[in-house]
Amino acid sequence: MNPQRSNRRQALGWLAAGAAFLGRPQLAHAAPWAPTGNITYNIGVAPGGSVDLYARGIKNALDTLKLVGGHTVLPLNKPGAAGLLVLQAMQKARGDAHNLSTFHTGSIAGQVTGVLKADLREFVPVAMMVEETTLVAVAADSPLRSATEIVDKLRQSPESLKIAVAPLRGLNLHLAIAKPLKLAGVDVSRLTVVPFRSSGESVTAVMGGHVDVVIATGPTVTPLAQSGKLRMLASCDPVRGKGPLAEVPTWRELGIAADYVSYNGVLLPPGVDAEQIRFWENALRQVAQSADWRQLVEKSGNKPIFKGYVDSHRYLQSELKDTQELVASLGAGAR
Structure with missing residues (x-):
């Protein structure tokens, strides 16, 4: 994908965009964006795990709460290549916010270890929705x-x-x-x-x-x-x-101070604009506040959260750095 220099420029651009995004009055003149057709939710794993469960839970909440203007969110599982197939589909949908995918700690780990042949900094993490146990x-x-x-x-x-x-x-x-x-x-x-x-x-x-x-x-x-x-x-x-x-001991309680927390959220394609980001951030905030969504997450033993575009981007940057250090210390890359 893009070379490292381009990624650095994009990261700096994201930070600047994040500051502008927080300053909402600067965008007051822009026309609000809303979906004009059905939404494809690209899921990079096979059915049956937590990534699939939460993607479908978000899809159901978006439909039930009527947050996409009467359009339908269509889940599409594309397992394979550690999630690369989905990211390739998202690349082809550049600038089209009618496409969603999962933003997950596992993909960040895959990029660092070389399992995932992609650079997540080319995409737009718009929300973090679940803190996973x-x-x-x-x-x-x-x-x-x-x-x-x-x-x-x-x-x-x-x-x-x-x-x-x-x-x-x-x-x-x-x-x-x-x-x-x-x-x-x-x-x-x-x-x-x-x-x-x-x-x-x-x-x-x-x-x-x-x-x-x-x-x-x-x-x-x-x-x-x-x-x-x-x-x-x-x-x-x-x-x-x-x-x-409540009865499950932590590694820390067992005398091994080795915490590992994963996050699950939503990713947008490259090239989306501030109004598209704003639409999805607002929609996903409403999903995160809904009783059905919170019940789904809590019943599974995980913690429902909400962090928007700026915090999600900051997490991506910091987690890449932390995972690089962890993988180096473990020698746990792919093989």
Whole structure:
């Protein structure tokens, strides 16, 4: 995609645009933008995981709350190439805000590790909607009784347990398990990491005994734990959760200060203008405030939030830097 110099110019331009965007009176003369047709919500994963769940939850809220002028939001799953297929579709839709996609910490991790052959700084993150809890779980009948037992076993033999992640090595779920294990003295370069197309598939594999441990976000793990099919052994959050997560210890509580928090939101194509950004920021703020959306997120064990365009852009920049440092320290790139 664009060379590094172009990315630096665009980042500076985004910061300037963000300042202007906050100064709303400067745009008072511009005609408000609104959709003139149906919206395509491009989802870069297979159905069954949290990314798909939240994209469809946002789609449903936009439709139900009538926030897109009577038009329809059409979800379109395009799994493959760590999300590159979706970003290529978004590139082709340059300047057309009738296209949405997911803005996710996993894509940032993929860019840093080289799994995702794209530069997210070319796109426009317009909102962050969910703070995700990442959980370590095993099958209900697993002989592994605690996260401490997993750590002890992997210290002795890093290859001895099959650890399921989705959709690929080198993304956020891989980093979320590698970080505490590395800090606990495990040689993470020797782990047996087994990738699946979606977290739905990875939890199915652990329940079937094909892998020993799964790491996935709350929406995938929590319902299965509540039904007695999985046991949750550790949370990557800095503090213990509520509801069904109240009994799940954090890595920090287990003596391993290795928090890892992921965020999920909405991405727009390159080249959209300030009025298009404003429309979607306002619409998504209303989604974030709706009772049905908050219930969907909280039921899954995650935290509903709302951060708009400027904060989302700042997060993208800071998370790229932080993830570069984390990957360098872990040696956890894709392979």
